[in-house]
Amino acid sequence: MFAAIIVILLIWASMWAFYKFMYPRAPKSMMPQAGDVTTPRTCNFCGHSLAEYRGVLETQTQELNTEASQDQQQLFFCNYEHQADFHAGKTYQ
Ligand SMILES: [Zn+2]
Numbered sequence: 001m002f003a004a005i006i007v008i009l010l011i012w013a014s015m016w017a018f019y020k021f022m023y024p025r026a027p028k029s030m031m032p033q034a035g036d037v038t039t040p041r042t043c044n045f046c047g048h049s050l051a052e053y054r055g056v057l058e059t060q061t062q063e064l065n066t067e068a069s070q071d072q073q074q075l076f077f078c079n080y081e082h083q084a085d086f087h088a089g090k091t092y093q
Contacts, residue, residue: 042076043077044076044077044086045092047092050078052076055076055079056077056079056080056082060074
């Protein structure tokens with residue numbers, strides 16, 4: 001009976017160590033910092049969803065500045081590559 005408990009504890013400990021090694025915590029720099037906006041946004045190029053602080057937010061100010069068009073003037077992209085491709089007129093495939 002005692003051996004069974006020891007075996008269960010041993011398996012639990014080795015599994016815990018295994019998962020600790022296989023899935024380490026993400027580095028601090030990857031975590032949201034204070035002041036980061038974590039609202040999910042959709043990329044205007046590929047359509048993937050990403051937290052706002054991880055991507056590129058582009059605000060166009062030179063055109064119409066009415067309250068109603070504020071939302072449409074904000075463009076969001078996963079990265080600068082998607083931003084460049086969007087403005088180059090390419091389509092995501
Ligand atoms: Zn994208």
